[in-house]
Amino acid sequence: VIRSLQGTVFLAKEELKPGIETFVKKGADWVILTTGIGTDTLIESALELQLGEAFMNILSSAHIASRGYKTFAALKKHGIQPDVSDEDGTVRDLISKLEDKELQGKRVMVQLHGENAPALIDFLHHKGADVLQLMP
Template sequence: MAKGLNGKRIAIGGSRKIDEISTLIEKQGGIPVVRSLQGTVFLAEKEVEPDLKAFVETGADWVIFTTGIGTETLVNVAEKLGICGRFLQAIRRAKAASRGYKTIAALKKLGITPEASDEDGTTGGLIRALEPYDLTGQRVMVQLHGENAPSLMKFLEEKGASVCPILPYRHIAPKEETVALLCREIASREVDAVCFTTAVQVRSLFNYAREKGVAEDIVKAFGESVLAAAVGKVTAEALKEEGVERLLAPELERMGAMIVELSRHYS
């Protein structure tokens, strides 16, 4: 019986669970092509300390949390520095906003109910929730997770806020030759689809493509014959921000569901 991905070359942009995704692709008859667009993530404890101390000293009018794990990590780092009580006080004095259900759960544990939160787990949803508020001259602390959420930062700056980002996690960039190779394969239609499992992977690809002046070629390839597959809403949103309209994202935000959806698409 023919399988949905028969003979299709599927590029994998992730750096985790590679064997697992490769097996899923092979079971559907596809050929997995590993092109990791994401270096390792590390806890930037030393780098985040001055930002955390500055926030505790000066406070903020708004605090925005974008990931559950990042929220918990900031609490843990504040604890190690012996300023956890003051950190929580500074958050409670401010208006809080959050993105994603895991972030709401992390804030709930701290007894904090966000004033504004998204309805769909995306940065766009968070921006829509913040739209009605006057942020002119407001100090806003933003917890980010290894990438700069350009659309959120731009929105806050356009609203007249003074933004202080805190990144408890940092990403080591992927190997340049890997990104260059995938760019060539997409532009020359040597891969049939690319699976993205985080927004960071999308940024890595497009930042490199812009730097080399080939971003338009990449968008064109995705619009015509190479299919972009996103594991979930946040990753899909990053692709749309880069101009990729033709993409596939499963209802269930899981890697297995993404491969099944891909197979169904080609069937």
């Protein structure tokens, strides 16, 4: 069965707050964004926490990987051009685009989209990245 997650998973604001605070405190070398609505939600949540400017500064200085055209559009809205984008909207293709990137010891924030992404997280751990997962 193939179905959209939209409308079946909902924002968990209180659970998101510590992750955003950690992201702002520690920063990130790479940010991997997997949905447009998730990207917008992270930015809006950071603004509500009075961390919007710091959050956007990290996004502007980090390497960005973007999955899907809606994520690309959300970033464009904020003047951010991803360093890496998939070609077919899949995590699998995004992983292939990250394959040659040096991630050993790098801090990587991953915005999940209502489900865990074990293939992506396993890939990042295998590459030696320090991963922070945020699931808005």
